[in-house]
Amino acid sequence: MAGKKAAKLPRAAYESELLRLQTELVKLQEWVRTEGARLVVVFEGRDAAGKGGTIKRVTEHLNPRVARIAALPKPTERQRTQWYFQRYVEHLPAAGEIVLFDRSWYNRAGVERVMGFCTKEEYQRFLHQCPIFERMLVEDGILLRKYWFSVSDTEQEVRFRKRREDPLRRWKLSPMDLESITRWEAYSRAKDSMLVHTDIPEAPWYVVESDDKRRARLNMIAHLLSTVPYPEVEPPVIELPERPPSTGYQRPPRDLQTYVPDHAATL
Secondary structure: OOOOOOOOOOHHHHHHHHHHHHHHHHHHHHHHHHHOOEEEEEEEEOOOOOHHHHHHHHHOOOOOOOEEEEOOOOOOHHHHOOOOOHHHHOOOOOOOEEEEEEOOHHHOOOHHHHHOOOOHHHHHHHHHHHHHHHHHHHHOOOEEEEEEEEOOHHHHHHHHHHHHHOOOOHHHOOHHHHHHHHOHHHHHHHHHHHHHHHOEOOEOEEEEEOOOHHHHHHHHHHHHHHHOOOOOOOOOOOOOOOOOOOOOOOOOOHHHOOOOOOHHHHO
16 A cells, blocks of 8 residues: 655755755765765666756755766767677766766666667666676775656656746657657566666665655755765865965956946846
């Protein structure tokens, strides 16, 4: 029997806790940087499940030189002839880096499988090789975390309709998104098969209930922080130097440069 659906999280509580968690993410980042750790976070789930919004909140206050997002386009013709995992390996972190995969090698287990973009043999090979590949990453010292964002069919459709009506988000509604509506059960079967084959002790899947985006973001970030034993790194003491006295420099006349018009003054 399904449990009672939790009430939507109030915005004030959400924003307060989000700020606290983002502060902890900065501490995690500093530990990764100073210790030379390598952290990979995989975000997977159905279209409109809330992956992108969560990634945005995770990285909002992080240093882009330390934490970067890997959102790969469809493979080129050359990449199609490579070992399947090869193009993802190029984006794995070096020491002191965090990489967040906005979709990942699991495209083969989902979109490619359902839409027929790979053969049955390629799909079966992926299910066999993926656990081996991920064990290799973990054995080499990479911290690998995998999150599946779970959204209901009714909530997904609500979000699709909002995207259709919002000019700022309409670009998010792709033909592939629309196709996912008619292939809901096929995607469900593909997801179930993927979890059976790739939910391994070395790199387990963590499911994030995401009908409530606020809860999903907080729950995912809090869980990620709880899985990495990062001590707080003492920040260096920063002292601003004294500004030296002027040596006679004079700024050129303003009319020699082209300035952006003051649009704000028209508001």
